[in-house]
Amino acid sequence: MGAPKQKWTSEEEEALRRGVLKHGAGKWRTIQKDPEFSPVLSSRSNIDLKDKWRNLSFSASGLGSRDKQRVPRPKAPSSSPSPSPQLLLLSAPNNVAEASPPEDCEKSPQDDKTPSPKYSSMILEALGELKEPNGSEVATICNFIEIDKSYKLTDSYAKRALAPMKDPSLKKKDSAKSSKAAKGLGQSSPALDAAEAAAMKVADAEAKSHLANEHMMEVERIGKMAEETESLLELASELYERCSRGEALTILQVAHREF
DNA sequence: ATAGGGTTAAAA
DNA sequence: TTTTAACCCTAT
Structure with missing residues (x-):
């Protein structure tokens, strides 16, 4: 009954990030066993790594106005849709190009799902x-x-x-x-x-x-x-x-x- | 061993 | 209260 909640430190989080970047997401055991991250993540299990990564991803993904709550609240929304338009840092100069293929003219349109690795x-x-x-x-x-x-x-x-x-x-x-x-x-x-x-x-x-x-x-x-x-x-x-x-x-x- | 769902404790 | 994050359990 000791540990109330062991919060993740910046070092552990950074180690996890680097571990994921190095070995890839999903290889929690490998990351935990890695000699570079072992000393930092010694108190963390592979499951902890996975959970932490999930929390990080979800926090970064949820952002603003995605889902109000995990449960469809029966209460009527107080008319606050909160659209929150997506902010884009990229700004196109002044080109007007519609959805036209780059430069392929002899490529066969196999499927629309994976047109080209753009x-x-x-x-x-x-x-x-x-x-x-x-x-x-x-x-x-x-x-x-x-x-x-x-x-x-x-x-x-x-x-x-x-x-x-x-x-x-x-x-x-x-x-x-x-x-x-x-x-x-x-x-x-x-x-x-x-x-x-x-x-x-x-x-x-x-x-x-x-x-x-x-x-x-x-x-x-x-x-x-x-x-x-x-x-x-x-x-x-x-x-x-x-x-x-x-x-x-x-x-x-x-x-x-x-x- | 990993992915996902679910629970609980702490913070806002 | 709601939201967030650590923890726990289970199926694959």
């Missing part, structure tokens, strides 16, 4: 599934696509996003900004400017959310966010180019329709 769709799906109030990190999105969707990314987006995370000998945030210019993705193009602005905007939004909503959750996460800004720039650039071509198209429409 990045925008998967990213949107990941965002819709995760739906974190603070915004999903690019690494999380990549991992979601690779793990939950069992889709292997041909590009090395995930690797690029995870590379700085695995390498402990990486610099801190102050190098992020200069990195962008020094990186020199190619040449000075409007895409770079917009992508950089978007990246900064996302970072600022995340930081604000963290500070405004509650106390800072984890200092490590903020630092990681700064590191991933670099990777985010590349992803944003890619997205911008695709948007400009009209390939991403219905981002707003899809978001509006909801999944």
